[in-house]
Amino acid sequence: MSTSTIKLYHFSVSSPSRGALLAARVIGVPVEIVIIDLMKKEQLNESFIKINPQHCIPTLDDNGFVIWESRAIACYLADKYGKDAIYPKDLQRRAVVNQRLYFDSSFLYPRIRAICYPIIFEGVTEIKDKLKDELNNSLDFLNQFLDGNKWVAGDHVTVADTAIIASLTSILEVGWDISNFSNIQRWLKDCASLPGYEENLEGAKSFGSIVKKNLKQ
Incomplete structure (x- = not known):
């Protein structure tokens, strides 16, 4: 299954965002990282609010399916792409x-x-x-x-x-x-x-x- 269009809107200073990315790394699913700098308030940019009206990080876009909240992202990726354990x-x-x-x-x-x-x-x-x-x-x-x-x-x-x-x-x-x-x-x-x-x-x-x-x- 192609995973080339999975995007993770991410900011490394944020521990929830790092939790979602770490889950992706452990699961082994490749993601394209798009940096949203919270310190510069980039999460309030109109283009990002269109993707996630709650404008929080991390946000995942899997081929048009958008989900946020780091633990929900991790569970979704694990269910779809991960091994059972x-x-x-x-x-x-x-x-x-x-x-x-x-x-x-x-x-x-x-x-x-x-x-x-x-x-x-x-x-x-x-x-x-x-x-x-x-x-x-x-x-x-x-x-x-x-x-x-x-x-x-x-x-x-x-x-x-x-x-x-x-x-x-x-x-x-x-x-x-x-x-x-x-x-x-x-x-x-x-x-x-x-x-x-x-x-x-x-x-x-x-x-x-x-x-x-x-x-x-």
Whole structure:
């Protein structure tokens, strides 16, 4: 099946956008990357709003089928182009993957965002203890998910891993301490061998540098 016209509207500083691209890399589906620079507000260009009226990144255009939201993109690509293990057809195994995806979208990523976005956009220079505790609480849950599991949803890498990798590497590049989470440390070492991991890391470093330059030293 031809995949030559799959476009991913992408900005590497955005961890959700990197999550979608990392999923595509792990699945092995080629995508044409179209950069939408959020810092320059290119997402508000009329041409992009015609494609996605919600004007958010990432956005996927697969031969005229347009979908946005990074985890929805990852699941779509996995269902259409991936092998079964990346997004299992078995309902119970898939339910675990979905739970981990919703954990990322409802807990992990929002808590990272709550820390970083006020620093980037609102002049905040310090991280409140409450926000630190909330994120570490989510990391404790992630550490528990990995207890006895090679990957976050079991024995095989899935789209849950690609989403969480993108979120987690962003805050790690800000300098977050995960020394108390041994399972996460082990998992990250395994993640380093995945296709697209270094590409994701480059974007995470760019994100981290933006946050760190605004933090009080």
